[in-house]
Amino acid sequence: MSEHIVPVKLYIGIFVALMCLTALTTGVAYIDLGVFNTVAALAIAVSKMLLVILFFMHVKYSSGLTKVFIFAGFLFLAILVTFTLADELTRHWSPTPTGWGMIAPFPARFF
C-alpha cells in the first residue's frame, strides 16, 4: 500500500501553472517572432503536456516499467513524424494543381 497521494495544494499549483501557460501561449501568438512563434507554441505545449503527465497522471510516482512504456510510445511517434518528413521534404515535387477549380466539371470531360 505504498501508493503516493499527491497533496491537493500541488494539484492546484499545477492547475494554476497550466492556466498561466495557456495565457502565455495565447499572448505570444500576438507578438511577431517569425519562425519562433511556432517554436514557442510547441515548447509551451510540451511543457503543459509534461505537467499533466507527471502530476495529474501520477507518472512521476509510477514504476520504472510504466515510464519506459510511455517513453517508447513517444519514441514511435517521433519515428512516425521523422521518417514521414524525411521522405516528404526530400522529394522533387512536380507542380501541383492550384485547386479544385482546375478540374473540369464532370460532363465537360465527355463533350
Add this chain to the structure above:
Amino acid sequence: MADITVHSAHPPGFAHQFEDMQQQREAGSLGMWVFLLTEIMFFGGLFATYIVYRALYQPSFEIGSHLLEVRFGALNTAVLIGSSLTMALAIHSAQVGMRRAQVGFLISTMILGAAFLAIKFTFEWHHDYLEHLVPGFGFLIRPEWGAPGAHVPMFFCFYFFMTGLHALHMIIGIGILTVLTIMAHRGRFSPEYYSPLEVSGLYWHFVDIVWIFLFPLLYLIGGRYAGGGH
C-alpha cells in the same frame, strides 16, 4: 475451509491473480497506458499528416487559422484544464475516502466536459457552417484569399477531423464518467480500491493533452499580430 477465510479477508475489488493491491494497481495503470500509446499513434497519424500538409501549404493554413476564434479556443483550453483538475481531485477524494466529494468532483468534471462540447459545437462548428467553412457542405473559397485560397479547404478538413475525433473522445469520456459517478455514489471505491477512477482519469487527462496540442496547432498558426500570416 481455510480458503474461505482468506477470501473474506481480502479488500474489496482485489483480483486473486495479483500478489497484492499495489501490484494490481500498477498492472491496471500499465494496461491503460498501453491503450493510451495506441491512442497516441491514432492521433499521431493525423498530427503527422497535418505537419506534412502545413509544410506544403503554410499560407493556406495561416488563412484558415485566422478564420478561427482564438477566444473560444483559449476558453475551451481553460475549461478542459479545469476538468482535468476536478478529475484529479475526484481520485484524490477516493484515496482519502471521501465519497460525497468523489461524486461532486466527478459531476463537476462532466459539467466542464459538456461545457467544452457546447462551446465547440454551438459557437464554433455552427458558426463555421453559417460562414461556409465546412468542406463538403457548401465551402466557399473567398476571392480575397488569393492564390493560397485554393488549399484553405484542406486546413478545414484537418480542423474538423482533428477537433471531431477529439470531441468523440470527450463524448466517450463523459459516458465513462457517468458510470463512475454511479459507482462512486454506491460507495464502490475505497482508499484500497479505486482503479476504475485511476485509469479513467488517465484517459481524461490524455484527451486534455491532445487538446493542449490542437489549440496552438489549429488556432495560433502564423501568429495573430497585425499583418501576421503573410
